Amino acid sequence: MGNEAKLHTFMLASDYDPAHYGWTESELAALGDCKSTAEVIKKRLENNGAKVKEMYAIEHKSEKKADSKSKEFHGATDEAKMHYHLLVRFEPSHGATLKELAEYIGISPEIIEKPKPGRYSYDNMLSYLTHIKYVDKIQYAPEDVVTLAGSDYMDYYNERKKRWIKAREIVAKKGGKTRDRLFRETMEKLDRGELTYNEIALTKGGCALLTDSKYQKKLFTKSGLVTDLAGIHHQNMKKMIENGEINSWEQIEKSEQFKLLQCYGYIEELKNTLEAAIKKGVQNEFLNLKQAIKEYKINLPFEDIEACDEYEVICKYFKEEIENVIRAQAECEYRDLYYAVINREITRVEAKASEKYIYAYLIFKEDIEKEPMPYHHLQCY
Secondary structure, three states, X not given: XXXXXXXXXXXXXXXXXXXXXXXXXXXXXXXXXXXXXXXXXXXXXXXXXXOEEEEEEEEEOOOEHHHOOOHHHOOOOOEOOOEEXXXXXXXXXXXXXXXXXXXXXXXXXXXXXOOOOOOOHHHXXXXXXXXXXXXXXXXXXXXXOEEEEOOOHHHHHHHHHHHHHHOHHHHHHOOOOOHHHHHHHHXXXXXXXXXXXXXXXXXXXXXXXXXXXXXXXXXXXXXXXXXXXXXXXXXXXXXXXXXXXXXOXXXXXXXXXXHHHHHOOOXXXXXXXXXXXXXXXXXXXXXHXXXXXXXXXXXXXXXXXXXXXHHHHHHHHOHHHHHHHHHHHHHHHHHHHHXXXXXXXXXXXXXXXXXXXXXXXXXXXXXXXXXXXXXXXXXXX
């Protein structure tokens, strides 16, 4: 630890949850107010010998949790708790390690952000307080920034506003997000089933993550775990369909696992499983309908049978089979009618009025009305 670099500038983001602070009761009373909280932090730094040259704080209220460095926010996707950002710059002669800063302030070191390399690192941190460079983020008024030490923030803002606004285009081209944030958001999308490992390279900034050894292995491992999870959900849902616990597509779409299953290509297979299960479930009803048609208990055309609520599902899955039964009945009726007509046992007018020949007239009306009636359609099984 003796070789750990000292920081002369740092930024932190945290909510006001007392559990995140190792403070006294009187200090915890300041939580909930951005300025009061920052004043406690400033006092704790100075009590440990830190010489604060500049210090600024602002409260952010409407960002996604993925924007925060706090552990509390990792992996979440709903609206953030109210939180604040704090920027501190020490006198040139003073600095402190990350571990020391965490101990001084009484917080977890994970929420402390080190400055990025480069001459404009501090400038970028100043601009981030209001998000002026980030047009895709909530924009905050510079008047909301609290100055606790050093030059008034409004002086910085007025001096650099035009340059910061011009930098928006550059930030947008780079993706407007740090790789850490992109990584967190990508991991969350993997979890939610909105993304697969193979699709990461197609996302904004995804290629950069996949070529960075810091993130590549973690993304690959996470993807493998999520792929396995999707497979397990798929098998479980198949069993539920086959056991009759799921009997509609609407139930599948409303399930918590739907996006994940969709992302990993299981939807078509689930549709087929559901179709097969429903068809199997109405198999006996189809056989009963088939027998009723043969026994003239039902003598309606297919369209009328299909319009009946009790037969709608059967007709959907056995349309061809039902139409074949009706046609077979029509052929038998035609055969009987043919011999009845030529033997003068019945007139065609009488036959048309008889329920016995409804299917024959439905399918072979033109042939029945021909003179003489054709000989085909006489074979009946």
